[in-house]
Amino acid sequence: MPAAATENRVIDAVITRLQTIGTPPSSWNVATPEVAEGVPPDPVPVPNKARLYVEHSRTDPTNPDAGTASHYHRVSLVVWCVAKTPRDVATLKSDVLRALFAGEGTFTASFGQPMWPGEFVQRRDLSDAGVAVGQQVVFVDVELTHSAP
Amino acid sequence: MARFGDSKTGPMMDKFGIPVVLTYLGADYLSNGIRDEVDETMLETDTGAFVGRTIVLTLRRGDFPEAGLVSDALITVDGEDMTIISAARREDGSLVRVLCART
Numbered sequence: 001m002p003a004a005a006t007e008n009r010v011i012d013a014v015i016t017r018l019q020t021i022g023t024p025p026s027s028w029n030v031a032t033p034e035v036a037e038g039v040p041p042d043p044v045p046v047p048n049k050a051r052l053y054v055e056h057s058r059t060d061p062t063n064p065d066a067g068t069a070s071h072y073h074r075v076s077l078v079v080w081c082v083a084k085t086p087r088d089v090a091t092l093k094s095d096v097l098r099a100l101f102a103g104e105g106t107f108t109a110s111f112g113q114p115m116w117p118g119e120f121v122q123r124r125d126l127s128d129a130g131v132a133v134g135q136q137v138v139f140v141d142v143e144l145t146h147s148a149p
Numbered sequence: 150m151a152r153f154g155d156s157k158t159g160p161m162m163d164k165f166g167i168p169v170v171l172t173y174l175g176a177d178y179l180s181n182g183i184r185d186e187v188d189e190t191m192l193e194t195d196t197g198a199f200v201g202r203t204i205v206l207t208l209r210r211g212d213f214p215e216a217g218l219v220s221d222a223l224i225t226v227d228g229e230d231m232t233i234i235s236a237a238r239r240e241d242g243s244l245v246r247v248l249c250a251r252t
Contacts (some may be wrong), residue, residue, distance in 0.1 A: 043188045046250045055196045078195065125192035125244040129201030130234050130250025133192065 003148035007056045010075045010140055011037060013110055017103040018052050018079070021095045026102065029091045030083075032053055044068060044128045050092045051082040056136050071144040076118065079133040089134035091118055096136055111142045155243055158209050167227040173217030180212035182247075184226060193247065196239060206247040210238065218247055 005008070015035055022032030033050035040053065057076045082093040097117050100107075104114040118137030126133050166181030185205045192199040206226060208218075218224075218236040226229070226249065234248040 022178055037200055039194050039198075041197075043200045043202040046252070055194060057195045080194070080199075124190060126199060126201040128203050128234065129191065130232065130248075131201060133199065 005077055005148060006073070006142055006144060007059060010111065010142070011054055011056060011077060012028060013103075013107060014079070014100070014115065014138065015054055017099045017106070017115075018054065018096060020102070021052075021099050026098070028095050028098070030088075030095050033092065033095075039080065040072050042081070044126060044129065044131050047084045047088070047132075049083055050088070052096065053080040053082065055079070055080070057137065071149075072141060073144055074139050074141050076137055076139040079136040079138060081136060083132055083134075084130070086132045086134070089122060089132045093134050093135060093136050100138060113141045115140050155211075158243060160210060162212075167212075169206065169223040169227075171213050171217050172223070173214050178213045178217070180195075180209065182206045182212075182226070204249045204251070206249055207239070208245045208247060210243055210245045212246070214235040215245070218245060223252070224249060 001114060004131045010097045015037060022028050030050045033052050035052045037054050039055060055078055060074045062072045062074050079096055081089045081096060083089045083092050100115045100117070107113065107115045115138050118139055121135045123133045123135055162181040162183065166183050169180060169182040171178045175231065183206070188200050188205050190198045191201040209251045218233060220233060220235055222233045223230060224233055230252045231249040234250055234251050236245055236247045
């Protein structure tokens with residue numbers, strides 16, 4: 001069986017790191033959050049605990065004028081941070097970045113680059129449901145090999 | 150001050166409403182209100198959408214102290230504990246629309 005799609009390997013690596021939040025030996029601002037791939041099909045429950053949803057956003061070529069021997073792409077994900085208040089969301093986001101920064105060695109070994117944080121936006125879309133949401137973009141620049149694109 | 154429709158909204162709440170209790174400054178205020186509970190797509194994402202559950206109470210303004218209908222106040226709706234997200238007057242001020250979330 002060939003290697004899994006690059007995007008799926010990146011998602012798996014990010015989820016693995018996010019699942020370390022709330023666990024020793026590091027110290028964290030939030031208790032262990034629920035972590036899942038994709039957004040939930042059911043209504044988002046009013047947060048009694050922090051929740052993180054990871055989805056692939058886009059993959060963009062980073063050197064379209066380069067030769068055909070290498071293909072560098074930026075794989076971008078969105079980590080949706082769900083909590084009760086925007087302040088809780090910001091706190092959760094800080095733990096997300098803390099977890100990803102702590103995994104720099106793992107990401108670099110797997111993809112040749114660390115995971116970079118992109119923009120973070122507080123969203124008010126679910127406020128009428130009593131839910132606060134933050135949108136944290138993270139990305140990694142990878143070389144797509146011919147054997148494992 | 151009597152408001153337009155006051156004579157109608159009371160019987161309507163009594164017929165279609167459910168019991169609502171607000172505790173404010175140590176006193177319990179009990180009356181009936183109408184609850185609407187709707188699931189709707191609130192945030193589109195790249196691969197799906199977040200669905201949120203909106204709970205809206207419609208109350209007669211005169212039945213509850215407005216100073217108690219504020220964000221983060223606790224309210225009991227048909228025996229369920231909820232938190233008020235926001236409250237706003239409707240119609241000519243005779244009704245109050247209260248957004249709630251389960252605690």
